[in-house]
Amino acid sequence: MNDPSVAPKGTSFNLEKFVDYASGSVVSKTLLKRDLGNITLFSFDKGQGLSEHTAPFDAVVFILDGQAKITIGGEPQNVKTGEMIVMPANISHALKANEPFKMLLTMIRSKE
Template sequence: MDIDREKLKIFRKGGIMEKIKEKEKGIPFNLENEVAYADGSVVSKTLLNSLAGTVTLFSFDAGQGLSEHTAPFDAMVHLLDGEAKITIGGNPNLVSKGDMLIMPANVPHALMAEKPFKMLLIMIRGKQE
């Protein structure tokens, strides 16, 4: 099941994100424990959001995903738990806990939870070469 990108954007703009960002600065935390799984859902938690880029945690329940889309900047994914199929430019990649993958700017990509998974998404905004 794919989720609506607009609903995801609205969900990610919740006021709790700012409180968490302020609370966590300078204090160690465990990434895997910062975002929980939710039945039949995708959950996101923005850790940092600046003009330079964003760092966002996600959890995907099995069968959940993000439909094909593009981003204007490179984005790096680090799987913290589980297993996902990440398709980039039509090429599927099966990634598991500990794997990292760079999704190139302006190339269509999609994510699907083969099993429940958690990931850290790092997007650096800047000039593309």
């Protein structure tokens, strides 16, 4: 039985279409969760975001659709469809949707 919230294994699929927008909300789907890291797909409605926080590991964000303001260490930057940014471990970061946007978040746990 296939769980629709988990990435299909052994077959291709469209990431951008795998998560829908929800009015006034943030939607997340964990595609892969392992001891060494996670891959999570998100959609954010305009104005939604994640408040400032830190993580103990580097995180890679790839924008699949739309545009977001991503602030790292107090420095905001606009990241748009097709762009990627690495959020360094232990540095504060936050995200806010300038317009509805979707992103793929990959976090790799390491001792570095």
